[in-house]
Amino acid sequence: xxxxxxxxxxxxxxxxxxxxxxxxxxxxxxxxxxxxxxxxxxxxxxxxxxxxxxxxxxxxxxxxxxxxxxxxxxxxxxxxxxxxxxxxxxxxxxxxxxxxxxxxxxxxxxxxxxxxxxxxxxxxxxxxxxxxxxxxxxxxxxxxxxxxxxxxxxxxxxxxxxxxxxxxxxxxxxxxxxxxxxxxxxxxxx
Amino acid sequence: xxxxxxxxxxxxxxxxxxxxxxxxxxxxxxxxxxxxxxxxxxxxxxxxxxxxxxxxxxxxxxxxxxxxxxxxxxxxxxxxxxxxxxxxxxxxxxxxxxxxxxxxxxxxxxxxxxxxxxxxxxxxxxxxxxxxxxxxxxxxxxxxxxxxxxxxxxxxxxxxxxxxxxxxxxxxxxxxxxxxxxxxxxxxxxxxxxxxxxxxxxxxxxxxxxxxxxxxxxxxxxxxxxxxxxxxxxxxxxxxxx
Numbered sequence: 212x213x214x215x216x217x218x219x220x221x222x223x224x225x226x227x228x229x230x231x232x233x234x235x236x237x238x239x240x241x242x243x244x245x246x247x248x249x250x251x252x253x254x255x256x257x258x259x260x261x262x263x264x265x266x267x268x269x270x271x272x273x274x275x276x277x278x279x280x281x282x283x284x285x286x287x288x289x290x291x292x293x294x295x296x297x298x299x300x301x302x303x304x305x306x307x308x309x310x311x312x313x314x315x316x317x318x319x320x321x322x323x324x325x326x327x328x329x330x331x332x333x334x335x336x337x338x339x340x341x342x343x344x345x346x347x348x349x350x351x352x353x354x355x356x357x358x359x360x361x362x363x364x365x366x367x368x369x370x371x372x373x374x375x376x377x378x379x380x381x382x383x384x385x386x387x388x389x390x391x392x393x394x395x396x397x398x399x400x401x
Numbered sequence: 402x403x404x405x406x407x408x409x410x411x412x413x414x415x416x417x418x419x420x421x422x423x424x425x426x427x428x429x430x431x432x433x434x435x436x437x438x439x440x441x442x443x444x445x446x447x448x449x450x451x452x453x454x455x456x457x458x459x460x461x462x463x464x465x466x467x468x469x470x471x472x473x474x475x476x477x478x479x480x481x482x483x484x485x486x487x488x489x490x491x492x493x494x495x496x497x498x499x500x501x502x503x504x505x506x507x508x509x510x511x512x513x514x515x516x517x518x519x520x521x522x523x524x525x526x527x528x529x530x531x532x533x534x535x536x537x538x539x540x541x542x543x544x545x546x547x548x549x550x551x552x553x554x555x556x557x558x559x560x561x562x563x564x565x566x567x568x569x570x571x572x573x574x575x576x577x578x579x580x581x582x583x584x585x586x587x588x589x590x591x592x593x594x595x596x597x598x599x600x601x602x603x604x605x606x607x608x609x610x611x612x613x614x615x616x617x618x619x620x621x622x623x624x625x626x627x628x629x630x631x632x633x634x635x636x637x638x639x640x641x642x643x
Contacts (some may be wrong), residue, residue, distance in 0.1 A: 239429060246425045254419050262406060264414070268422050275425075280434040314405035321410055348407050355404055 215361035222228050228292050236282050240358035246275055255302050259364065260304055262316040274300045294373035301374065307397055315346065317355060322365050339396055361386045440539045507583045545622050547576060547633050549599065557638045574623035574631060582617040585608045593620075611640050 228248075235239035252391050253274055258267035275300050285295060307313045324343050326336040350358070360366045360374070372382035403604040516626045546553040568576050576597035585592060585606050592603070607616055 239432060242426055242429070246428070248422070249424050251419045252415060256424075262408065272424060272428055275423050276432050279428065315403065316406040316408060317404055318408045318411050324409075327518070342408065344407065348404065350404070352404055 225291065226288075228285055232282070232285060232287070232292060233382075235279075236285070239279055239282070242279055242282065245292060250275070251297055251302075252293060254302055255295055256297060256364075257304060259318055259359065260316060261307070261313040263313060266307065266313045268314070270300070272301050273303050277303065290373050294370070297374040298376065315352060317359060319344075319347070319363060327362055327393075330390075331397060343393075343397055346393055349396050350389070350393060354392050357382075357386045357389040358393060361390075421557065473535065489559055497598065546570075547579075547618070547623075547636055549572075549636070549638065553634075556641045558643050559612065559640055560643045562599075562604055562608060562638075562640060565599055565604070566598060568618065568621070568636075570597070571625060573626040575625075576621055576623045576631065576633065577617055578620070578622040579619050580620040582619070584610045584614060607640055612642060613639070616640050 214236070214317045226349065228245070231241065231244050235245060254267060254271040258264065258276070259264075261267050261270070261289045274296060278296055285292075306316055321340065324340045328335045328339050328343055331343075347355070347358075354373075357371065361368075366374075368382045368386065369379045371386065372379040373401075375382065433440055455495055495564070504532075547568050547570050549557060550561045551569070552561070568579060570576050578592045578593070579597070580591060583592075583606065586609070594600070594603075616638050618636040618638070621635065623631050623633050625631055
């Protein structure tokens with residue numbers, strides 16, 4: 212499983228990031244380096260979950276605006292700054308779904324479907340891809356977000372836990388249950 | 402939340418496409434416009450808190466002042482009762498009326514030290530007496546306080562007193578005990594009576610021997626409709642001719 216190098220940082224990088232945050236708390240213009248560092252990551256997270264590109268850019272802007280406005284409340288808890296940004300992004304995403312500005316969408320690549328089918332120990336043929344595609348459409352959103360983060364975005368359980376504000380072990384358990392549900396849905400068609 | 406759509410193999414955006422959409426200056430400008438309202442500021446709550454505290458203290462001080470006033474009035478009452486018992490009133494009255502005629506230091510140089518002390522203490526009582534007279538209006542008809550025919554303090558006509566059979570109380574209090582200080586023709590007496598009745602004999606003595614004098618109804622005790630015993634305010638009445 213690939214590891215997101217932007218997320219897993221050395222202590223030195225985290226300290227550097229913390230110094231940027233401290234400066235930005237005093238002067239919002241110093242937020243620039245953090246924005247540059249995380250804009251792409253947050254945009255991809257948002258865009259992965261919606262269909263419209265422009266709306267995704269708008270939501271991303273909203274995320275950073277909220278982060279800037281609430282930066283004085285930020286407390287360093289030994290995790291990367293991005294986990295805080297992801298939580299804001301998640302909240303903004305759900306707000307945009309509630310406001311009907313966007314629809315909850317899942318974006319998958321064919322190669323990711325093949326990987327999942329192999330994980331189910333089935334043949335990665337077109338029929339199975341279609342079956343898996345249909346099974347994914349039936350999943351509940353809370354299960355889908357775990358599968359999305361684990362299999363499509365290749366996030367570690369530690370990162371998933373920090374984004375969802377749960378422990379690493381809990382993230383593992385929840386992801387395992389989600390994959391079991393997907394397997395069940397996949398086998399019902401079989 | 403329901404998943405509305407699943408896209409397969411959507412064309413991914415390149416890094417440059419995403420970078421082209423970076424708009425930090427715009428975010429910075431909008432973020433500064435999004436300042437929280439004044440009601441979210443700690444200064445706002447600070448100001449509200451301080452003003453509330455000040456109002457509370459002001460009200461407390463007002464209450465304390467009223468309490469102090471009541472204590473002062475009560476002390477003066479006691480002093481006057483004591484003065485009355487010692488027949489000071491009779492000594493005081495001429496001084497009140499002719500305070501300006503009190504001998505000056507030059508004229509009193511021949512007086513003995515004892516006389517000086519007597520004059521000074523009499524003057525002190527006279528001053529308190531005058532203060533009490535200022536505090537207590539001449540006629541005060543009140544609803545609620547203990548009263549005789551609606552008169553709680555000040556002058557009461559002898560004809561009104563003659564017809565008054567009870568001490569009234571406007572609230573739901575029943576007066577069950579009181580003390581009265583008066584001159585019975587021979588000496589100053591203190592009488593404690595039960596109930597709220599003003600016996601005819603008492604009224605007669607008050608009218609016959611206390612015209613122009615202060616009569617003090619003190620230690621009035623009552624019981625309210627819940628059965629709770631209450632101490633009620635005193636009455637200081639000057640009996641006057643019709």
